[in-house]
Each structure stands twice: as structure tokens, then as C-alpha cells.
Amino acid sequence: MALLALLLTATTSGCAGALDTPRSRGNVLTYGIDQQPDCLDPQVSPLDVTALVDRNLFDSLVEMAPDGHFRPWLAERWSVSADGRTYTFRVRDGVTFHDGTPFTAHAVKATLDHAVDPRTKSQYAASLISSYRSSRVVDASTVVVRLSRPDSAFLQALSTAYLGIQSPTSLRENTGNLCTEPVGSGPFRLTGWARNRSLEMERNPDYRWAPPGARHSGPAHLDGLVVQFITEGTARFGALATGQVDAIGNVPPAKIGALKASGQLRHLRAESPGVPNTVFLNTRSGPLADERVRKALLRSVDLDQLVDTLYFGRYSRAWGALTPTTPYYSASVEGRAPYDPDEAARLLDAAGWTGRDSRGIRVKDGRPLALRWPYIQEVHGKMSALAQGMQAQAKQVGIDLRWTSVDAGAFIQKTDSGRGLEMFSASFVRAEPDILRYWFGSRMTIANGGGNVFHLDDPVLDRALADGAAASDPQARAAAYARAQQRLVDRALALPTYVPVSLVGTSDRVHGLRFEPNAYPLFYDVRLGDPR
Amino acid sequence: MTDRLPVPIGSRGEGPAMTAAKSETAVQDAATGARERTGAVSPDRRAPSRGGTRPAARRAVPRLPGAGTVIASLVLAVVAVAAVWPELLALRAPDQVDPVHALQGPDGAHPFGTDQLGRDVFSRVVHGARLTITLGLGSVVVAVVAGTLLGLLAVAGGRVLDEVVMRVTDVLMAFPGLLLALLVVAVLGPGTTNAMIAIGAASAPGFARLVRGQALVVRESGYVQAAVVLGLPRFSVFLRHVVPNSLPPVLVFATVHTGSAIIAGSSLSFLGLGPQAPAPEWGAMLSEGRDYVDLSWGLGVFPGLAVTATVVAINVVGTRLRRRFEGRTTHGEH
Amino acid sequence: MANTDATARRRLLTVEDLRVAFPTRHGTTDAVRGVSLTVDAGECLAVVGESGSGKSVTARALLGLAGPGARVRAGRMSLHDPDLDLTEVRGRGWRDVRGRRIGLVLQDALTSLDPLRTVGAEVAEALRNHRVVPRSRLAERSLSLLEEARVPEPGLRARQYPHQLSGGLRQRALIATALAAAPPLLIADEPTTALDVTVQARILDLLAARKEAGTGVLLISHDLSVVARLADRIAVMRHGEIVEEGPAARLLHAPSHPYTRRLLEAAARHTGHTSASGGRDLAAAADEAGAGAAERPVLEVSGVGKSFTGPDGRARPAVRDVSFTLHAGETLGIVGESGSGKTTSAQLALGLLAPDTGSVRLLGQPWSQRPERERRPLRRRIQLVQQDPLGSFDPRYTVERIIGEALPPSGGAPGRGSARERRARLVELLTLVGLEEEMLDRRPRQMSGGQRQRVAVARALAPGPDVIVCDEPVSALDVSVQAQILDLFADLRRRLGVALLFISHDLGVVHHISDRVLVMRDGEVVESGAVGDVFRRPAHPYTRELLAALPRSSPPPAEALAAAGTTAGPTAHAGETAAPVARTAHAVGPATALVAPAARAGDGPADAAGSTADVAEGPASAVDRPAATP
């Protein structure tokens, strides 16, 4: 649900600014994206786009490899205590921030303390390191971080851009302007940000500390990077097609056909890790408290067909509560709750929803089988077609899905209280299975800062998630998370819909674009060249 | 929403003399056609004489409703049928999903093509008539009722209340209509009823001024004076003469205004603040369909065409009504 | 008047068998049906007729301005020297005729001059259109034109806007624009109608001067008394045809057509020459009716004053220290020009306005100083007849409801019996004002002007008042209808003994009906007394001026003219300048295409004749007369 929060702010946008004609842009890449950051302080903002931008401005202590293990970056090496509560990092020498401040252990402590300081009003980073207790600088190159509990997701958290290391000088002296004047040590530095229009970065010529996963070392190939905000998918694609921009994120699936048809355009695709687009179900009260109704709901919608049609075959349907690219994804959940309207009808009959009203909606004890599914236009509007498809199909078996737009305030009021709704949708990008605990752990209620809106309390699931988080052995973790994922499907605790995909379209001048583990594009290795 | 005004289209009547009398306090009135008298009443008024001998005033009066009016009436008739009894025209249910046949161009089975979920655009357009019309008419009703009450209150309530009401409408009219509607939707939440209230609230101040101006004119009229001379109580004069005679122009204006209200309504829907999916409101359809226009052109053309045709028809009929009304009552005034 | 040798005159215009038709909802209507006329240089031909007679259409057809859709045909319609066949002129060709060959002056220069342009610009436009003078000399020439039109301080006036000038000056400026390109023929369409009488006289003098200078004048008017001052020949139009034409003197003294006679009779009232049947009878009647009660004052107005606050925040006195007493059965006339405070006085008397100073007593009881709540029971004793009958009725009401509202509430349960009684009372009232019972179902718009004013009188009579205030009750009516309504008032006074406070700008009308008269100017009473005394031996110079300005068939006494010259300069007072001069002294409805079938001339008894004539006038008014909202 943090993503919700994220998305809430994501829509102040616009676009504008074909700053120049394509020809005169030189060795600068222009990237069109639908969101714009609210605040570039990585420890404040929860937005995807902030991570995308900040990845170019900030470096992290560690890098996550595609296979899920961690490699040194600003931290040369690290050790974990036996109880899993103490991490000791040895940091790299010779790194300087954009403001000239040298990178030392102090910067690590300053950044982590900044993240959890209430005054920061962190909307995400603090929750990533909720186990963080304190840091102690041993010497300029050694910092000891203490956690309140063992946290196998801690390194993954540190690897994200949200915990990119900031210049301690800037943190100290720049209070109040951190959002607009971020100072990191990344391959690019910020030169301008015209809100609703574009954001400009130039190459950091001193950059020599690229992570091991990079294809080259030294400064970035590009002279600069411009991120343009173009909300409308069609317009964004148009901008790419007409050469206004060199690359765009979130290519509208409907445009993939056109993109492929054009000889000069390429597209790259990466499935996002984390929790797929999922409908969370009210297991505590209302019709969905009955497991049979939940199972019937899962079987009443033909997601294979809907997702295929609506996303033009670019997205796959989701079967479980984690996406396939998430570490410790278990393929065992696939195909477990297929479209089966007959079975759905049987389940509903068994649950006592046998009556029908004039619209064909099932009735029990005089009450229709209506499931309230509030959404925020700005956040969920893009899945409206899918929701309407699900709505139409669920209606066939007599379920009334009330997909209703509400404003953010009302939505949060409902999700805060867990009342007045049976369903809501969310997805969550994070390459870490522990994210399941955020949504389903019995202690992770809203009051406790989690996303367990409906106070789900399933001991079996809890244990599996706890085991996964505590285990350091990959196989033990895999087993624990597989149990958790199966449990979610078996009890129909959520309705996963589709796997979000990072669809990037580029012109044929763009070479070397790749994705980091969270499926955000990386620009450090990108080269603008002749069409190939 | 509309970038257009919730203001009378081609509002009548700002003869120069009227503007002169109005002076600067009532800028918006010029837009609403409301007329009010400020300053002292010239004590010696006589009936108007201009136009006394003016053959130019004699215009060729069309004998029959023109072709335009006939076509407009036909369009309105079709829209009315669609609104009242959509099943008569529609080919299938508006929310019948058929993903296999998604985004097909217009053909025999789907005269307007299908949308991204394979729903029949034609049937959705037909079913959308009721929503769009309800939204438009409903908001006009809200505006007329609220505006009339407010305007009459201003006239009946004495100097202080009048001043208060007028300054409030000043403030409200300083809000662009859209801004006001957005604020109202923000308070009430999106939805058909709320969108109706929002648009109605946005245009209510205009109606209030119109009613007030009209009531002030009526209050100065000879028949009100005659009633006072007969010793009728103030309030009864107000109810018997001022109120009923202030309303006809308001109703005529309401007809003309309905067109822009419909546009405003579908614009709100376009922004996702009107009727909720899967309701086939025309603006909402266009909003949902615009990403697919290049794949199924019917999706981008027909809902917009439906709005335009309906509003054109309403404007044609409304203008004709207005002309008839003005020809009957105010022609030759001044 | 003009005494040039008739044979030596140059012919300017010949029109033969002019016909103008307009398309209407029900086919076409002939507005002009075979009119023939000629105008010579230095001659004035007056075309006289009531509204809808087709006189204006005739004039405008000569300029190709008969209106959109008008079908103009003529046996012959030519200008002479050089000859120009007007039936052959098309499109742009008219532009050389208009202003250059024929000038046009319309009524009410406030609306006939563009209110957003300076007077100078309007004059210059005519010069520019016809390239009369080079551009560089436009301003200079405009000034001299204004000067020729006797506009004082032309330099200042040229820079001013129409609303900044007084009515008379505006009309002069308008004449200047019409004469700018020196057209040999000038058409003046009701050129003085909107003006106060004193100003009227001066405008007519100006036109007379042009005529002397050789311009041919085609004067269009509804008012024979105006025409008499200027015309060499008069053509009387009715229903699109000329019913009588001849030298002015002959026509005015020995009219052959009955319609002309009727018009003359009406005009006589204006000039103050009481016609045979008018005032004397009335006076006698008043004596009879009022003999017993004459001593009892029904209305006492003592020293009232009233000011209005202007938009600039300053108070403007509308009425200052006005006192008068009205006795039962008596008629008191209040006369004055626009802005003189007549109407304010009436409103004060009615208790519609509260006086700032002084007091009003009604039937011996305090009236003005009471709260409205206490006044209400007494209100029925003083009633009102307004100028604009249409505007004085709720447009939604039928006559039955209009008068019914004025009937005293029937005591007891409103059962069938009482409903029948009320109906009977309504019929009685209608009969009293000379209307038939079937009128009860009509709505205001379905009646003619005369009928409406009768209904208004019936309504005023319904509560059984002691006083009726008549505020310009005939000003909005055609002259022949005016006569009928005035006769009705006289009749009612005789039969009911009700006291009348009769307000008019028209001296003739006041003279005709009043016992005593009050002359007002600038909010003050300048003279009062018995009507005969005041009219015969005016004491105040202003009264003399008013009387002198009355158009008459013979030149006014020299001393009266002199008096006028000294008192009424072009410097207008605030009141006169600002009030958009919408004088409708004799407002004539828009020239109408729907001319009614010929009404019988009013030979019969006044009541019967009145109603037939009114009905005849009906359709025209119903269609064209605007619902004038105040």
C-alpha cells in the first residue's frame, strides 16, 4: 500500500518541453515518463520515479545482483554478526559527493539516521529499514549498524535507491532544500528541475565507483540525461515516435504493435519484482470473510483472457502473491485457481448465496452479493478496463463488484479502518519476498505501520514468513516462502491479477539500456549512437 | 471540464443603454444577461418610444420551423428514446464483455465498433444517453432551483441580505466554473449525483443573478405598483406577481444553458469525476477509449459525436425558444 | 408660409403608385398601397397619419431602407435634376442617394446618433461617405455644419457624445448629419416627437429655415399641430393610402375626409383650442357632480419635498415644497416637462414614496407619515392609472383576474353566490368603461391599447376610490384613441364624482379635462390656478413659454417667441441632459404591417365608437406593440 501512497502524489504531472529538436540534443538522452518525483530526497519519497531518477544521483552501499545475492558498491565489504543484528561495513575510499565532500563512514550513519528521523517524514525508506536501531562510526571507513531484530531483507533495502547515500554536508546544511537539491555521489548530478515539465542531469566527470554489475567503469557515456514528464500514454508514445524523446517508460501496451511496426523503435521489457497487481480481500467481515466466496471470486474471472486482451499480450497474469522475478518465487502456485465459473457457482451455492435479484446478482438473507471495491482515479485509473472486465465476468456468476472511484482521502480512511470496503488493489515493487509480511503479517496492521488492512491473522502464514525472514540459508528461505505463497493461494487470501511489466521503448540510437533488479532502467551504461 | 463558460451562450440583451445603467458593479451580469438597475430611478419615466416608426424592426418571420429546427428536434427525439428506452435501439447490453472481439472497427455486427473489452460501442452510446442527459438536465435543475432561491432571497430579504447574497455570488463567480465544480466534487466525492450538484452549484450564481435582476425589473413594473396601490401586502405581491413573472426568462435561459451543462457533465466524466465505470457516459467512454483511437476509430469518434449532436440540437431548439420568448416579451424594450 | 412662386419651383421628387409589402407569418401584408406624391425645392410636404398608416415606410422606401424583406414596387419613383429612377437603384447604388440626394432625420436623436461616437464623428461620417471635402478639412466642415444647425459652441459639442447633449441639441446635431452632404431633399420622420414642447418649436424653426433656403422637406408626423407649423401641403395617410391631400391651409380649415376631421379634432386639444364637445361640457358636469362635496378636501399635500441620491452620492431634489389640495369630485391637472417632478409628486400622493419634508393627508387622515401596514386599509381609497397600460398588468392574468384582484374581498365564505356576485360586479365595471363582458377572458396582450387603458381604469374604479391619480394616462396612445379615453374620464367623473389628479406633459390634454391646474418645473410649482385663468393669463414666464411653444396653425405671437428665446437656452439642466430622452408623448407603435380593416369613424356614441375603433386597432398592437417593461 505504500505504493498507493506513492502513487497518490505521482500524478502532479504534465510534460512539455521538447526542449530542443532531436538533432541538437547532442549526447544527451531524453527519457519520457508518466510520473514525476515529488521530492528527490531518496529517504523521503516513496515513488517509483524517484528511485528511477535517484539511481542516477545516488550510490548505495551494496548492489543486488540479478540472482539475488549482494555485491559491494560503496561498501567494500561487510560482515553480519551471528545473531543477525549487527552489520559492520567497511566503506570505499576515494569517493566524493557532488559537492566535493568525501564519502566516509559518517555519510552512512548520517543517511541512515536521516531516514528514520521523524522530521524527515519519510514515506518509504524508514519502513524499509524498520529494524534499524543505530549506527556507530568506528573510524572514517568503518561503520557498525545495529538492528533491533534479525532482518534478512536489510541488505536488499540498502541496495535500493531509497537508501542511496547522501552527502553529510548537504544533510546538515541543506535542510529544507533536500527535495529539490539532492547531493549524492552518483554518475549524474542534478542541474535543473522544472516541475511538471522536465528534470535535467549532467554527467559527473569524476565518477569512478560504478558497481560491479555495470558494463563499464568511469564516467557515464552520456553527457547528460533529461527526464520529461508526459502523463498521457498516447502522447508519450507519440513523443517517442516523433523523435521528441529517445526513450520512454511505461509504453502503453496498446502501442506495442505500432512500436514494433516502426523500424526505428525498440522495446525492452522487464517484469517487476515484488507483489503483482493484487486485489486484497476483506477476510475479516462481509461476504469475503467466507473462504468459499473468496474462492468463487477467484474462479469467476477469466484473467488469462482479460490480461491478454487488455495488455495486448505484453503482460502475464499473476497466479501468486509474488511475481516470477522476485527472489524465492514459487512456481507451484501457478494454475491453482483457474477460471471456472461452474465451480464458482457451486461454491457460492454452498456458501448460501442462492437467491437472485432482478439484475441477476446473488442474494443471501435479503442482501445482495455486492463487493465494494473503491479506487482512486489517479492511482488505479489505468486498470479500470481490467476492473470492468472482471466486473462483467463476476456478474455472470452473480457477484456484484462495485468498482467505485473515491478520492484519496476517503480511500485512505477506508483502508485505515478496514471498513466500508471488501476489496482494494495494489502492487508493490521490491525484489524481496519479505514484502509479503508487510501485506499479510498479522502484526503488520495499519496501526503498526504495515499494509495488513483487514487484520489478517493466519498463524501458518505468519510462521512461514517469519521463517523466511530469519533464515540465512537460501534453501531454507525458499522453502519457507514457497509455503507462504501456497498458503495465500490455498486460502484465497488475495486475488492476484497481472504482473506489472516495465516496458521501455527506445529509438534505435539508444544502446546499452538495461534494467536493475527492481526493473527500473539504468542509464549509466547507455550510449547514444548511430542506428544499428 | 469545459473551458467554456457556464454562461449563457449568446446571452441576450446588453443594449448599450442597459450597460450604461448597469455601471461597473455588475460586470458579470452582462454575461448572464441579468439586468439590474442601479442608481436612482429617474423620477419621470415614460414609456419607451424608440422603434416607434421603425420598419427595420420588422423582420422576416420564418413561417415554419426551419430545416435546422426539424433536424434538431429529430435528434432530440432519438436521444430521448435512447434515454428512456435504450433497449429499443441497443444491440446488446452495454457492459457485455467479449474480449475475443476487442477493438474491432465498425462493421455490421458492431456499427460503431468495439472497445478494449469487446463491448459494443453503439450499444454503449445508446445506453449512455440516459446518463449524459440526466447529468446535464439534473445539473440545470440544481442550478435553477438553487439560483432561483438565492436570487429571490436577495430580492425579498432586504438590503443587507441582498448585499450579502450578491457579494457571495461575486465570489462564487470569480471562481472559474470548473474550479468550483472540482472543489465540490472534492468535498462530495465523484459520482453522477455529485457531479450534477457540482455543475449545478457552479452555474447557480449566474442563475441567482439572472433571477434577481429579473425580479428587480418586475418589482419596478407597473403591475406591481398597481398591486401595492391596491393595498396588497408586500409578501403577497411578491408571491403573486414578482415570483411568477421572474421565472419565465430563467426557464428559457435554462434551456439554452442545458447544452453547456451537458458538456460540463461529460467533461467531468472525462476527468473521471462523473458517473462511474462501467457506466457508458459519453465523456467517460471517450476518456477510456482515447488510448485506443488508432486501433478502433469508432471509439474516439462516436461518443464525442453523440455529445456534439445532442448539444447542437439542444442549442438549436433552445435558441429558437429564446427568440420566440424574446420576440414575445422584450422586443422593443428600450 | 413659403411664398415662392409655385411654378418657378424645381421638382425634386415624383412618386407614383408606390406599393410596399412585407412578408409575414400569414402571407404578405401591404403596408403602402398606391401612394403618389411629389416634393419641390423649398417646399414642405407633410405626410400625416397614425401608427401603422404606412407613412414611415413610404419615406424609407425612398431611401431603399424599407426594411429587410420589403417588396417595393412603384409606377414611378424618381429624383430629378439630375434624374434618377429610384426603382432601378440596387445595392451599392443606394449609397450615392442616401445622404447625398436625400437626407433623413429620425425621431429621438439619442438613439438615432451612435451613442458610442462623438457628435463630430457622426457629422464627419456623412462628409466622408460622399467625399464632400478633403480629409484634412473634415473637422472644420463638421463644425460649420453644426453651426448651421444652430448648435452653439460647435467646437465643444463636436467632441461630446450624444448623451452629453440635451434633447434639442442632439436633434440639431442629427439634422446636421443629414444635411452634411447637402441633399436637396430632406426627409424628417417625426423629428420632434420625443422632445418637450419648448424644444419642439425651435427644431421646427430650424427646419423652416432650411426650407426657406431651398431644401425640399418631406415631413412625416402623426401630429397635425406640428405639421401645421411647417407644411405647405399635407397628405393624410391611413392604412397605407393617402385619404386626402391638399394645401395646408385648405386641409386644416376645410377638411373633406372624416378621418382628417377626427385628426384635427384631436390636434385641437393639443393646441389648447377646446373643441366643441370637450371642456365646457366637462366643466358643467363637474359643477353638477361636485357641487355638494366640493368643499371637502380628499387629498392634501403640504410642502412635500423629495430627493434622490445620484450614483455620485449626491442628493438631487426631485420635488421641492409642493403643496396642493384636491377636493372631492374635482380634477386637478399637473403639467410640466420631463424631469419637472410631476411623477414624483404623484408617487408621493399615492404613498409609494415617503416625502423627505412635508406631509400628505388622505381623506383628512395622516397618510404619508404612517407605516405601510396602517396605510393598507386606506389604500383602496386612492387608486392609480398608469401611462403604459400593458406594463401595468401582470402578463399572465386575464382581465377577470386583473380587475378581480382589485375588488374588495367579498365578506364571508367565497361560495358560488359570491362568485356570481363578483362576476356581476366585474361586468358592471367593464360596462362602465365601455367594454363588453367577453373581455373578461382576454389577457393584456390580446387587447388594443385603448382597451387596455379602459381595463386599467376599471381596475382603478373597482375598489371604489375617492381619488384616482392618472399619470400620463393617454400619452402612450394614438391621438384618436386618446380622445376616447379622455372622454371616458370625463364621463366617469360626471357619473361617479371621483376626484382626479391628472398628470400630463401635454397642456392640451390637461386643459381639456382639468378644473384647476398646477404648472411644475424643476420640482417646483411655478404657477397654479383655475384652468381657464392659467391658460388665458399665464402669470409665470415659464407657463408663457410652454404655451407659446404649442404648435398652432398660425404663427405664434411674437412676444411669446421672444420669451422662449430668453429663458430656454441650449444649456440644459442636469435633469434634462441625463435622462435618456425616451419621450413618448405620442408614442406610436412600430409601423405595423398588420393594418386593421377600416374601423368605422367615431361618429356614434363615444363608448361604442371607442370600443370599435379599439378593436379595429387590435391586431396591430397585439403583434407589434412591445410589451414595454418599465
Next chain:
Amino acid sequence: MTTASPVRWLARRLLLAVLVVFGSATAAFLAMELTPGDPVRTLLGTTPQTAEATERIRHDLGFDRPLLVRYGLFLGRLVTGDLGTSYQLQEPVRSLVTGQLWSTVTLALAAFTLALAGALVLAVLTAGGRRLPRRIAGFFDLLTISAPAFWIGVLLLTVFSFRLRLFPAAGGTGLSGLVLPAVTLALSMVGTLSQVLREAMERSLEEPFALSAKARGTGLLGLRLRHALRHGLIPLVTLSGWTLGALLSGAVVIETVFSRPGLGRVLATAITSRDLPVVTGVVVVSAAAFALITVAVDALYRIIDPRLREVGT
């Protein structure tokens, strides 16, 4: 015949403008207060926050004070020209608004200029003229009045940008990016402007002064330009002021369709995310602009209509 003191007139108008601005700000403030939901929770989303942290933020933002106190503080800041800091974007509202203003003003002025030029040409060429051109122009007016702006936008975008690729699909600071949105917006206004202008001109052409002018030989074009146009300008100026004022925050639809930045979209977003300072900031700015435009309109009236320059009865 007194001439009104322009100073007094201006003072009065400005006072009214200030009143309108404060009224608008109050209305916005109240509207946001009336909106259901806890603004602090909305602000934080469901980001994990301890109760103390939430309360601390509540305190920082002043939401723990009574409504009246907050209103007082709000007005106090407003008087000093401080529009506050956006809750969501953590950026001063003033810089946020000024950042958006340019784009909005450019679009509004471009569209308005186009619409005005179009309306003037249409009306002057057809008012009181021949039947056929009048009919065609009238139908054009009707069509542009009746077609929703979002539809025009979608159609223009599809045809000119996606199909013909004549103009960029996504806004732009350059002229080419301005063309389509400005044309769309202009099309949505031109009909109303031209209709009002033509009707007013035709009304004035029926006035006696027009007859007088014809009678002195003035041609139709001269009549339109010298006489009728001036009279038509009075309602046109009113309407223009209104339109221009509404454009400042009213172009949301166009901004949405064309992905343009602008005050309208900032506002729409701020409303849904309950970013009170931004909402009130934009409302205040647009109300102020509106009020100033109103003053300008009044001033224009006085230039056009000499009768308004005086207050003699």
C-alpha cells in the same frame, strides 16, 4: 454631469477584488476542511509511521489546532503573501505556482488571441450580411460551441500528431507544441465569442442610429466597423474577461489531453490529494487574476462606452 473620480472608482474596484480573493480563499479553505478524511493520514499515505510520528506531523502542520485558529493563521499568512508550503511536494506554493504559471498563461493567451481573432473576422464579415455566409458562420459557431473540448483535442491529436505527425504529441515549450492545444482551446471558445459579438452587432444594426448612418450613405462594411463593432465589443469584452479568467485554471481538460503542465492540473491533483496549501494557493492566484481581469474589463468598458465615464444621472 460630474466625472467620476477614477481614483475612487479604482479604489472601489480593488477593494471588491480583495474581497473576492479573500472570499475565494475562504471558500477553498472550507471546502478542503469539509472534505472527508484526515488530511494528515492522506498526506502520509499508509506509510508506516508510529502514532507519535503522525501526531508530530499533525502538530508541525498545525492540524491539531482548532479550525478557527487555523483559519486565522491561514489568513494571516495570506496577508503577508505567504501561500505556504505544499504538503505533498514540500515546495513553497509560490514557486510551484509561478513555475506553472508561464505554461498556463502562454496557452491561455495563445488560445484566446486565436479565438478572438477568429471571432472578430467571422462576426465582422457576416453580421447583418447575406444569408448564406451568416448561416455558415452560425453553424460553425454552433458546432464549436457544442463540441466538447476534450473531443476536439482527441481528434486533433489523433489526426495531426499521430497520423500526420505535423505537431509533437506531447506539449512542449516550443511554438510547435503550443499549436494543437491552443487551437483546441481556441475552437472551444471561438463560437461563443463570435456568436455573442455577432448578435450584439446585429442588434446594434437594428438600432435607429444604424438606420441614420445608412441614410447618410454609409456602406455595410463601414457600418459594421465604425458603428456595430464598438457596440459588439461591450458584451465581447465581458465575455472575454470571463473566459480569460476561467482559462487560468480552467484548462484542465486540454492540459490533460495534451499532457501539458499547468495550474489546472496542479489544482486538480492537489484537490484529490488534499494538498490544502496548493489548493488555496492556486485558488487565490486565479481569483486574483480573475479580479484583476474584471477591473481591466471595467476599465475597457469605460474606454468603449463614453456613457460610463460619467455618473451624471
